[in-house]
Amino acid sequence: MEIVYPSELLKNKIGNTNFTVEFVLDCLKKNDKNFQEKFDYEKLKNVKIKKIGVGEGFLSHVYRCTFCFIDCTEEFAVILKVPTSEYLDVFECSLDDDFYARLHQCECDFYNDIAPLLDIAIPKVYDTYPVVKNKHEGYILMDYVEGAVQKISSNMNLNQIKLIVQQLAKFHARILLADEKIWKGRFIENQYIIGFLSKVVEKYFVTFFAGKDNLTKYSKLVKNPEFFHYLFCQSHFDLNVKPVLCHGDLWNSNIMWKVHNGQITDELLAIVDWQGLMEGSPMMDLTRLLATGTSAEIRRHVETFIIDYYLELLAQELGDVKVPYTKEQLQTCYSYGILAYGFKFIFTGVLCMEEIDPNDPEVELKRQILKDRCTDLIEDADKLLSGPLKHLYEKYGQ
DSSP states (O other), X not given: OOEEEETTOTTOBSTTSSOBHHHHHHHHHXXXXXXXXXXXXXXXXEEEEEXXXXXXXXXXXXXXXXXXXXXXXXXXXXXXXXXXXXXXXXXXXXXXXXXXXHHHHHHHHIIIIIGXXXXXXXOOEEEEEOOBTTTBXXXXXXXXXXXXXXXXXXXXXXXXXXXXXXXXXXXXXXXXXXXXXXXXXXXXXXXXXXXXXXXXXXXXXHHHTTTXXXXXXXXXXXXXXXHHHIIIIIHHHHXXXXXXXXXXXXXXXXXXXXXXXXXXXEEEEEEXXXXXXXXXXXXXXXXXXXXXXXXXXXXXXXXTTHHHHHHHHHHHHHTTSOOOOOHHXXXXXXXXXXXXXXXXXXXXXXXXXXXXXXXXXXXXXXXXXXXXXXXXXXXXXXXHHTTTTHXXXXXXXX
């Protein structure tokens, strides 16, 4: 239910944060020319505050603030994103209280330093502030994107996948052409996140595949953080693949689509939640996207052409600069990504199953979709670990 604040209540706080309505208005007045020209601060009529993204994020409180003004039919809506450590227990591992603050700083750095280099679908940001421990909450104040995300039990279609790959090619090209001093070495820590989660991944893995000896043999592998560290930190270097920046968490909940007549369309509005930004293989975001957002049938079909498609797009974006990758290099990088995000999806999938409304008439169908997606990913990972990537199982899984 939305809460309406009358204009005289500027001192009201936004949700359970320490930020007030007046604070948000001050930020907009200071940082956005459009707001300055169109809206009179003193003619505020009311503000509608709504917490959004409940059940889809674990590291932030996100509020939509919609401002209404006297003598003005146009509303002005923004998002206030405030990092929190409230939900860290879901990760069941020793992530310190500074973990969420580091992720928030990473996202601030992206919007302040990296986003100006890019020409991709990202929201407009008005202001950012870091977490100052025991002194100040951090925040990101950004434009409200009026769209929707696909539920994880849905499948992205081919047009949507191609649109995202177009964005990835643009993103990677700008990074490859940029001065490395701007980004190289700055976004390393997030490479280690899944390694830190290895124990909880192993817990869900053993429970999920109980009785399937051909798959439970990988329990030692998935609880070995060095396995994930290798996949994210070193594997691309061993292939002489130049790293790029990766979104790091490119899945359904972080991709906004336009809605028409209540249905999600193929029009991409924005890619959000950049706190997972990291250096890595140019295939990591693609494998995360396909592993999480599609059925095995769609994913396996896309795998037959998507690397060629990406290389064509990257060549167009780089212009006279030679593409620094071969198809063979990227194919192996993609296989590494399937291992990384295939096993990681056990954690994501189980959490998402638990969040499905038990009163949903399709609850069992949606859970089965996620179970099938988990199983198909691990079966594909098994083919890799029993074949061309057997050396990884022998090194990290014994």
